Amino acid sequence: MWERERTGPDEPFTMESEIVAVDGDTAVIRVEVRYDGPPPQEYRDLWILAFDKAGRCRWFEEWPFWPDRERVGSEPS
Numbered sequence: 001m002w003e004r005e006r007t008g009p010d011e012p013f014t015m016e017s018e019i020v021a022v023d024g025d026t027a028v029i030r031v032e033v034r035y036d037g038p039p040p041q042e043y044r045d046l047w048i049l050a051f052d053k054a055g056r057c058r059w060f061e062e063w064p065f066w067p068d069r070e071r072v073g074s075e076p077s
Helices: none
Strands: 012-022 026-035 041-051 057-065
Touching: none
Parallel strands: none
Antiparallel strands: 012 026, 026 041, 041 057
């Protein structure tokens, strides 16, 4: 998906991250990514990572969010 959404490997962007929580071998990281464009784009992620005993990532889950896009889905009844 990431390759499909960007213009190419040299597309300029910035990425900032912040550790939100750590519990044992699991961490949650908030990430903000800004692409210079045109048009400029911004999105946020929550990353959930689990590490093995050697400190290598053994599991990764990404929850992307585009602040400037309307949410798609059904409304609760």
